[in-house]
Amino acid sequence: MKRQKKKTIKLANVLAPLIFLAAIIGLLEIYVAVSGIDARILPAPHVIFGKLFNRFGRDLSRDFFYTLKVILTGYCIAIPGGIGLAAICSQSKLLSKAITPVIILMICIPMLTVVPILVLRMGLVIQVRIIAVVLQALPVICLNTLSGFRKVESSKIELFRSVGASRWQIFTKLIFPNAMPQVFTGLKLGCIFSTIAAMGADLAAGNSGLGTKISAYSGSLMTDMAYATIIVVALIGIILFMVVAEIEKKIVVWIK
């Protein structure tokens, strides 16, 4: 009975966002058909999806893999970087206070403004985009992780003191696992920030990548292809987010 109920809840959790999305697409389809809006401004969703299926392999796949590589490489560097920086900061209140404003500043800076400066120094290389992703994802992972590292109940610290645990043991067996929910919040936000940063980098240093494609299609009034590319970008972010959320469910089992 309980298992059946769990299954129903799980199914409802999957279906609810899909139904909501289908409703938006349906409404958009009706709006475009009824309003007679110019297809160069807002193409019908079925046209956008048609273009996506027909032309993805030919026109978008190369840039898709390029952007995916940028996002994944940058994100994979940002994870240990962000968590490592948070671990260092958590060892000293003063260091933590000194670094936090810089981290917030980094989160606030749009990569669109930083990439041209990086290009001036490094040229139009893929590393510039990866650095942009790292600079955007690392601070958000770090800030959330740091907040998790600070939220340790004093009674838990006393438990570890009562058995004479070392600082390293307290960190690895208490502070780090205790912070896992916040670490995963940072990782999930990091997925979104990585995708946004990669797009910003593409737009500012455009010779390849999905952001460059969006810019090019919009410029030549191929709005349907521009939207199709935006969907691909959104899908990268969503899938990355979902993968991390699934890993979180497997690891953070104590929070329902």
Added chain:
Amino acid sequence: MSFKNICKVFDKGNDEIVVLDDISFFVREKEYLCIMGPSGCGKSTLLKIAGGIEAPTLGTIEWKGTEYKNGIPKQQLKNFGFVFQQHNLLEWRTVYKNLHLNLEIFNLKGEEWEKRIMEMLKLVGLEAYPNIYPHELSGGMRQRTGIARALVHNPDILLMDQPFGALDAITRKTLSYEMLNLWKKTQKTMLMITNSVEEALLVSQRIIIMNKQGKIVYEIDNTIPVEARNESIGSNEEFIKLRKKLDGIVHDIQK
């Protein structure tokens, strides 16, 4: 184990708060000693000092013939097991892994220690739940896990800070009887803080009472025979006499 002239002073801004004022007492081997006192009298601080969690400002602790000035050193903590008021289990570890934590910290490896985890779980009636997470357990079961964890590394002395304080009345009573049985079975030295007169009379051999100023004001020998400590203890003459005496003392020190 004996405590000699223990003082604990906390700095609060420009003020100094004396929590423990010249506390001296001893705990006999295999004895079940209870400490009682009003809230804020420093009994939890005293237990933390006994368990090496905090160091005294002044005074010494004598343990196994050695006097320690700055509290119990790390290498001696293996001899102590600490039970907290709230279960204090690690939510991300199963019951088994929570017990395993002490073995990891004390570096106790080998099959005999792994076996001991199951023995301790059996002792507290949780042998069927080794792979359950704390959030899936009831309050009483969590506290039992906390007790099993404190015993798993086979300490000489068990320190308990109001271990049943956060539980409902029925579970509290059940666990008090279980604790008494546990003491009979394991013959460990037990030092327990409690705010319940009945609980103290049921389990202890001696009761120390502190006042609000952080001083020991009474020491009472619990003369109720161990055989009489069962469900009908309430009708035992000695119990009635001691309860009346303790109720009076507790009432007096609250003033």
